[in-house]
Structures are given as C-alpha cells and as structure tokens.
Amino acid sequence: MHIAIVGAGISGLTCARQLQAQGHHVTVYEKSHGVSGRMSTRQTELGGFDHGAQYFTATSERFRKESGDWRKVGWITQWEGKLASLDGGVSKAAGNGTKRFVPVPGMSSLGKHLAHGLDVRLEQQVIGMEQAGKQWLLSVKAETVPVSATAGPFDAVVLALPADQAIPLLQLAPAFAKQAQKARLAPCWTLMLGFQSTLELEYDGAWVNHSRLGWIARDTAKPSHRAGERWVCHATAAWSLKHLEDDPERVKEKLSKAFHEATGSHIQPIHAVVHRWRYSQAVEPLAEDCMWNAKQRLGVCGDWFAVGLEGSGRIENAFLSGLALAKAIAA
CATH class of the missing domain: 3.90.660.10 (Polyamine Oxidase; Chain A, domain 2)
Incomplete structure (x- = not known):
C-alpha cells in the first residue's frame, strides 16, 4: 500500500519505519522544518x-x-x-x-536517525483529508506556496499528532475524534x-x-x-x-x-x-495502544495512548503506539 503518515515525531517515524520494512511505500508529512516533534533541540x-x-x-x-x-x-x-x-x-x-x-x-538526533531512509516532506502541513473511493486525498499547505496542494491518492493514512491537532483531521471518523477529545x-x-x-x-x-x-x-x-x-x-x-x-x-x-x-x-x-x-x-491518556479502522484504512498513534504503561507523554509511549499501529495495519 501507499501510506501517508502525518507527523514526524517518534511515534510517526517508528510507524513509518515498520511499515516500510513490511514493504509498503510510505510518505511522511511534517509541518516543521525538522523531524523529532517534541524531542527538539x-x-x-x-x-x-x-x-x-x-x-x-x-x-x-x-x-x-x-x-x-x-x-x-x-x-x-x-x-x-x-x-x-x-x-x-x-x-x-x-x-x-x-x-x-x-x-x-x-x-532531536534520535528522530534524525529514525528518519534516515524515509521519504519525509518537511514544512508541509496537512490541513484536510477527503476520501476518494477507497483511497485518501490530502490537502497540504506549504509556506512557500500560496495555494494548498492535493497529495495522493493514498491507500491508508496515519495521524501521528497530538490529540488536539488530530481532531480537526478526523471529521470523517467521528468515533475517533470523540475518543481523541478525551486526551486533550x-x-x-x-x-x-x-x-x-x-x-x-x-x-x-x-x-x-x-x-x-x-x-x-x-x-x-x-x-x-x-x-x-x-x-x-x-x-x-x-x-x-x-x-x-x-x-x-x-x-x-x-x-x-x-x-x-x-x-x-x-x-x-x-x-x-x-x-x-x-x-x-x-491530561488523561487513552487506555488503548492506538486507533485503527481497517475499513477506512485510517489510524492514529501518539504518546497520548497508554499502551499498557502508567501515565503518558513519554517517548516510550510514542514508540510503542507507533509500533502497535504498524502491527494493526499489517494484520
């Protein structure tokens, strides 16, 4: 499959590496000028x-x-x-x-190592998503271009973002949006x-x-x-x-x-x-490891999932959530 991953923090990069190792073609979109998310230097x-x-x-x-x-x-x-x-x-x-x-x-150096060999598109913010049959199209905004561009089609989309940033992109998955609301x-x-x-x-x-x-x-x-x-x-x-x-x-x-x-x-x-x-x-992590809708081919991962650990927001949570989502997609 051709899979888009939105967010190049540890969770998104971990998921991307696993999916690429499974043979999928992966494109990572990151709105910042560098990878690593909140692991920044x-x-x-x-x-x-x-x-x-x-x-x-x-x-x-x-x-x-x-x-x-x-x-x-x-x-x-x-x-x-x-x-x-x-x-x-x-x-x-x-x-x-x-x-x-x-x-x-x-x-930030860990994220740079994890991003090596991946197709990462920096300074490209995904501001919208729409379904085209069984595939997805993304609306991508770049500061250097005045008009948003359409990217895709993709067979699946992964949102590896903070819950608050994922919610606006989950309009076509209201159940996921409702869940993400709990983890502000x-x-x-x-x-x-x-x-x-x-x-x-x-x-x-x-x-x-x-x-x-x-x-x-x-x-x-x-x-x-x-x-x-x-x-x-x-x-x-x-x-x-x-x-x-x-x-x-x-x-x-x-x-x-x-x-x-x-x-x-x-x-x-x-x-x-x-x-x-x-x-x-x-504030309150979700009890799950990640979220994956096999019918829509839409997934969400991040450090705001508990993944069986006490608390949230840790790098370990981010890694395990990205790993869990890649496994769910493979299954």
Missing part, C-alpha cells in the same frame, strides 16, 4: 538547548530491547546527572535508581537560559515545588553536549495553561524570576528565550 550561538523532552526511560521489555539496540549503535547514552527536588531553595536528592537515557549529541494535551512554557559563567549549583536537574516552574535542567550536563552553562526550565502545566496567551517577554520575565528564586542564584543570563509548547502532555 534548538541551536543557538551558545550551543543547543533540549527544550522539549529532557530524557527518556525504558520500562517495557520491548522498549528496553529497542533502547539497547540504539545504545549499541551510539544513538543514545545513559545520563547519570545528579537530580534533586527543590523547595524554597533547599535541595534534596531525588530520582535515584532510575536509568535515564538521552540521544547524542541532542534530543496540556501546554508548557519553556525558558532557555545561557550564562557566561557556571552557577555552581550542586545538581544537574531538579523538580521544583511550589513554583511557576516544575523542572529545571543544566543542559550542558548531558553527555556529548557542547560545554557552557545552559539551563532549560519547564513551567508547570497549570501555570502554562493560565498564561497560555501571555506576551512572551512577560513570560520570560516571570519564569526567569522563578528560576532565580528556585536556585538561589542571582547571576544574570546572557541569553534568555521562551518557547511555548501548545500541546505538551496528555
């Missing part, structure tokens, strides 16, 4: 910032095996950073005993700080209590990252939702203040930028 003159997903864990046997393979070929390595819990500037050790992995030299994703404001000198903090990453921030990490503490003093700070979901439409400069000011309060450091950054993740993590 933003490059600056100071170096890269992993401003999306920070690391990943492997709890299921299948994902542990895959992670082991990635590690053998040098795509990922273990991050043994010192982690803490912060409360009013007081730090306590936290998160011990859990193996955490990071792609090298940045989080919470936003996250991210602050990236670069300093001229070290802050001399005793931890590499920390969960922050009673703050606008929920997590901070010294990006440069990760293996194979460029030297320097760069910190990534994630606001809590509740604060991000409340201030979702705030002016970015105002958000930067508030989160910078929260960083200084949490760490007790008053050294001023030489680089400060915020990024808004409008769709960050599922």
Whole structure:
C-alpha cells in the first residue's frame, strides 16, 4: 500500500519505519522544518538547548530491547546527572535508581536517525483529508506556496499528532475524534537560559515545588553536549495553561524570576528565550495502544495512548503506539 503518515515525531517515524520494512511505500508529512516533534533541540550561538523532552526511560521489555539496540549503535547514552527536588531553595536528592537515557549529541538526533531512509516532506502541513473511493486525498499547505496542494491518492493514512491537532483531521471518523477529545494535551512554557559563567549549583536537574516552574535542567550536563552553562526550565502545566496567551517577554520575565528564586542564584543570563509548547502532555491518556479502522484504512498513534504503561507523554509511549499501529495495519 501507499501510506501517508502525518507527523514526524517518534511515534510517526517508528510507524513509518515498520511499515516500510513490511514493504509498503510510505510518505511522511511534517509541518516543521525538522523531524523529532517534541524531542527538539534548538541551536543557538551558545550551543543547543533540549527544550522539549529532557530524557527518556525504558520500562517495557520491548522498549528496553529497542533502547539497547540504539545504545549499541551510539544513538543514545545513559545520563547519570545528579537530580534533586527543590523547595524554597533547599535541595534534596531525588530520582535515584532510575536509568535515564538521552540521544547524542541532542534530543532531536534520535528522530534524525529514525528518519534516515524515509521519504519525509518537511514544512508541509496537512490541513484536510477527503476520501476518494477507497483511497485518501490530502490537502497540504506549504509556506512557500500560496495555494494548498492535493497529495495522493493514498491507500491508508496515519495521524501521528497530538490529540488536539488530530481532531480537526478526523471529521470523517467521528468515533475517533470523540475518543481523541478525551486526551486533550496540556501546554508548557519553556525558558532557555545561557550564562557566561557556571552557577555552581550542586545538581544537574531538579523538580521544583511550589513554583511557576516544575523542572529545571543544566543542559550542558548531558553527555556529548557542547560545554557552557545552559539551563532549560519547564513551567508547570497549570501555570502554562493560565498564561497560555501571555506576551512572551512577560513570560520570560516571570519564569526567569522563578528560576532565580528556585536556585538561589542571582547571576544574570546572557541569553534568555521562551518557547511555548501548545500541546505538551496528555491530561488523561487513552487506555488503548492506538486507533485503527481497517475499513477506512485510517489510524492514529501518539504518546497520548497508554499502551499498557502508567501515565503518558513519554517517548516510550510514542514508540510503542507507533509500533502497535504498524502491527494493526499489517494484520
């Protein structure tokens, strides 16, 4: 079959690789200028910032095996950073005993490896879908072209998107749209700080209590990252939702203040930028592994499916969901 996959995050790329290995012809559409979705690394003159997903864990046997393979070929390595819990500037050790992995030299590099050998169309946003007999036609928008183009026909379509972005494309599958409504994703404001000198903090990453921030990490503490003093700070979901439409400069000011309060450091950054993740993590994951309608040949996968794990929004969820959908299509 000729299959279109919408979204080049870990779930979409995993599904695409599996389907291509099964002998299908796969075309991946991605609205951004690069692959990896929320496993992003933003490059600056100071170096890269992993401003999306920070690391990943492997709890299921299948994902542990895959992670082991990635590690053998040098795509990922273990991050043994010192982690803490912060409360009013007081730090306590936290998160011990859990193996955490990071792609090298940045989080986005894993997606680049997975995309190798795939037909990925970057900066092409799918804004509509229609059925043509037993096939699908996609309406694709590119910034360089004033009029949307029609792509296809495709024998099947996979939506590997956050639930909120998948819903508008599921008009011809109302049951799927209704399911996706249950897994709306919470936003996250991210602050990236670069300093001229070290802050001399005793931890590499920390969960922050009673703050606008929920997590901070010294990006440069990760293996194979460029030297320097760069910190990534994630606001809590509740604060991000409340201030979702705030002016970015105002958000930067508030989160910078929260960083200084949490760490007790008053050294001023030489680089400060915020990024808004409008769709960050599922509020309530769907219990299923994925969704597949064999009659319509339409599927949905993503990190907002539980896939038998506790919680959602993890890279493991994304991988297992993409894998499950490829298996469902093969069946």
